[in-house]
Amino acid sequence: MPQTPHEVLVATIEAYEAEHEPVCERTVARSLEATPAEVQRTLERLDRVEFLAATGNGYRPTVTACEFLELDITLDDVAAVDLVDG
């Protein structure tokens, strides 16, 4: 069954919190029983909306993603994410 963007986000955050280092697509894919190619597109999208930040060897969650999880909603409920400059 295809993983949802929310599952990918949660899996990435959990893996990052466990190891305190950037998470690669293979780690996320393994935890979701998916293929790296399947999760890669979602990871890139989450990077584009700044829920994840790409580093040289993987992704780390941003403050935005951590605040989002506190809202008690899922990414599947999100219609749009608008980045506003300070």
Place this chain on the structure above:
Amino acid sequence: MSNEDSDTDRTRLSGPSDERQQVDLRDCEYAIYRCVDCNNVVLTMRDCDGGITCHGETMERVTESTLGVRTPDIRQVLLDAFGLPKAGLDICLCVIGDGPLSPGELAERLDYEEGTIRKYLNELVEFGLLQKSQLNRESGGFVNVYHSIDLEEMREETLVGFYVWAGEAASLIEEANLTKEDYRETDAKDGLNEVFWEQFADERPND
């Protein structure tokens, strides 16, 4: 043709519903009841155990209507009842499998201008179908997340909102019938030189 052209295209939105048809009220998911004593008529979306009563008397289920009705079109209903145009509906119903999109990406997917998407995102927030949460952004600034309200809450809110609109519409019909009655009684002896409908429209404060 881009979606930008469709906002005001009411004719196209009405689609195949122009033809009136009789509805078999015995086989609907809703039910209409009338009071056997007064003119009260109610609509319910659920079976009510024990039926519905009006001043203590069980109401009678209406099984047929002499008037034909046009088949409602969901987009036209949302436009008429809530002022929610097609663009708003497209945004609400757009499900993206790969994850959340920016307004610019959403505009590209749905074939609207980015400004139109931003405008309707905010209108949907004002309307109550979406909520806007503001989160911090690591590079400074903030992130606006537009997300749908709880589905159960949305179901009830939209139904109540529609009933309010339907009640307002029913009041207009009632008022028109009563005004016609008054007008006919008042002017009958002098002859009906005016078209009733024009006078009714002129007297309404919001028209």
